[in-house]
Amino acid sequence: MKGAGWKSISLVDVKGKVTFTLWLCGCNLRCPFCHNWKIANGSREACSEIDIEKMKGDLLSVLTLIDYFHVTGGEPLMQVNELKGLFKELKSEGVKISLNSNLTLPWLLEEVLPLLDHVATDLKLPEFYGYGEATSSAIFSNFLKSLDLLAEAHTKVELRIPIAKGYELSAYENLFRAVVPHLKFPHYFVLNRLLGPPLTEPRDEIWCRAHCFAGLEEGVEELDKLSKILNTANL
Numbered sequence: 001m002k003g004a005g006w007k008s009i010s011l012v013d014v015k016g017k018v019t020f021t022l023w024l025c026g027c028n029l030r031c032p033f034c035h036n037w038k039i040a041n042g043s044r045e046a047c048s049e050i051d052i053e054k055m056k057g058d059l060l061s062v063l064t065l066i067d068y069f070h071v072t073g074g075e076p077l078m079q080v081n082e083l084k085g086l087f088k089e090l091k092s093e094g095v096k097i098s099l100n101s102n103l104t105l106p107w108l109l110e111e112v113l114p115l116l117d118h119v120a121t122d123l124k125l126p127e128f129y130g131y132g133e134a135t136s137s138a139i140f141s142n143f144l145k146s147l148d149l150l151a152e153a154h155t156k157v158e159l160r161i162p163i164a165k166g167y168e169l170s171a172y173e174n175l176f177r178a179v180v181p182h183l184k185f186p187h188y189f190v191l192n193r194l195l196g197p198p199l200t201e202p203r204d205e206i207w208c209r210a211h212c213f214a215g216l217e218e219g220v221e222e223l224d225k226l227s228k229i230l231n232t233a234n235l
């Protein structure tokens with residue numbers, strides 16, 4: 001299993017929960033704001049074979065302190081066979097499993113779905129996938145299929161909404177209206193203003209110069225409006 005390491009105690013990977021977090025390499029998307037792009041690209045600089053036994057030892061030592069074993073990336077489902085084996089083993093030992101996925105590979109999600117207690121995902125405008133319009137639209141359909149699968153399985157979902165400058169509120173509103181009918185079981189939203197250099201190292205710095213760091217005033221106002229739109233879309 002190729003990964004970029006783990007952190008035994010993390011307070012920032014799942015909202016309000018303590019996690020043991022593992023980063024896996026590879027991703028099928030090319031999001032311009034991605035600050036884990038070296039992991040997503042599977043670069044030699046960032047990725048190597050994970051020492052599973054050592055990781056399980058570290059996990060065991062903090063088991064009573066954590067809420068979830070959380071796997072992120074990259075896109076963890078790119079290594080679904082190995083991931084399924086690991087999840088099965090941990091689940092049989094009573095560990096709760098949380099997956100961070102872009103949810104654009106529903107046929108791979110199905111492989112691990114019964115083993116998941118929690119899923120975190122970005123709710124992105126399709127323009128953010130890093131592909132042309134037709135491909136992005138097909139990818140977004142897959143995202144909706146994944147939400148349907150999670151709803152059927154009654155899996156708790158955390159949806160993080162990347163907020164960027166230079167996009168109309170109506171684009172977000174259309175996104176919410178498309179997504180809300182697919183959310184039938186526990187879910188919650190996190191508004192996530194995109195950061196850029198020097199706080200992060202995004203894949204596409206030019207894109208980030210134009211779209212990251214919505215100004216404070218503008219950002220607060222936008223977040224407020226988006227919260228209202230979300231509440232309305234939820235009704």
Ligand code: SF4
Nearest residue numbers: 027029031034074102
């Ligand atoms: S889906 Fe996540 S890991 Fe993959 S490119 Fe986008 S932000 Fe990066």
